[in-house]
Amino acid sequence: MQGVIQACLTTFAGWNVRVANSTLEGVPQAILSQPEVIIGEVSVGEIDGWRFLKQLRTPPATQGIPVAILTYAAS
Template identity: 60%
Template structure:
């Protein structure tokens, strides 16, 4: 059986790990977590994940600019990206 890989990029490592634990335990995906755009680019090129979950409030770079970077690189342009954001009161 092949394990699907999902890449989560979230500036808060703890939230990334919660997403990782949920998706691993609930659906059995192999989830990798990156906490910066640079780390995500490296991991996306290396792992070739089935999809990327990208925190809109990534911090060091605008999420849409980063998405454009992903889509201009041949090795990552075909990877679907889901944009998410979390806001606590």
């Protein structure tokens, strides 16, 4: 799913997309890169999406970045 979202945002929206390969990598990467928006998955990674969101809201550097949390059901 990560590849589909990345392709859509890059191709159709023209966004410069950076991908964190794990939730543990996501917070430090967000602090360093200061993205305009963060899109996270609720149930994928070492920590769940809600804990990831809480960790993003702790450092002042990432408190103001808008976050969209996604989820999907595989069938």
